[in-house]
């Protein structure tokens with residue numbers, strides 16, 4: 001996963017100006033998800049009773065979808081009400097399996113990431129449950145609307161745009177390491193508490209921004225940048241296992257947390273790391289200090305969130321999975 005660099009951007013509001021669904025807020029509360037009137041929250045539900053005849057095997061499954069908006073780079077939370085006897089539940093969307101977990105009695109949840117480069121269009125989430133009374137199946141639409149990410153042009157030291165020959169082996173080693181890390185997420189959900197902000201500073205880099213470094217287009221910015229001064233303590237956004245606590249060429253001093261079930265937090269450009277690989281952390285555990293290591297023009301925290309391989313804006317998780 002490319003960080004796209006951690007350049008300190010201009011101060012602008014996040015720009016999430018989508019239509020909100022205040023009237024549907026009660027539905028969100030009913031499934032235990034955070035919904036703030038005035039912010040972009042989309043709720044849709046597919047209830048068996050609304051489906052045509054012939055779907056009798058779906059009896060008993062209801063799905064509720066919560067998201068800020070259904071667009072590239074967003075987290076989508078599927079909450080499925082299923083009979084209490086349900087033993088397993090599987091979700092499949094974007095041609096890949098999404099791990100589901102039992103959130104409470106009769107409610108299963110799946111975190112679906114819409115990758116920031118996902119092609120807009122009509123998709124269907126397939127939900128399959130198994131229990132003593134046989135299989136249950138439900139399908140729900142996921143219409144991904146187009147989204148235009150801004151482009152920013154920046155000047156950085158030349159070595160970071162076209163890395164010197166002696167850095168290539170280092171970059172390849174980092175790439176192999178990260179591929180290995182992302183390929184081995186815990187099969188257990190390691191978090192259960194709400195997500196917390198890693199630093200108090202404002203997040204001001206627009207996630208997904210296409211960067212042009214010294215006139216050369218680079219991969220989109222896959223994280224959110226928080227403008228906190230150097231030396232600010234960084235908290236773990238949620239519980240998990242530390243799978244990286246080391247210096248990487250582009251991200252600098254980096255901590256990666258495996259939250260389990262394919263979800264990872266990447267925190268980059270630290271000046272100091274206070275955790276070790278293999279440790280488990282709780283939400284709020286101090287990971288290190290804000291710095292300016294790696295490909296940056298100034299001190300800030302870069303936080304990226306990967307959900308089953310999809311690069312999503314961590315702010316969407318903060319909003320949907322907060323208290």
Ligand SMILES: [Zn+2]
Pocket residue numbers: 003005006007205221223224225301302303
């Ligand atoms: Zn960044």
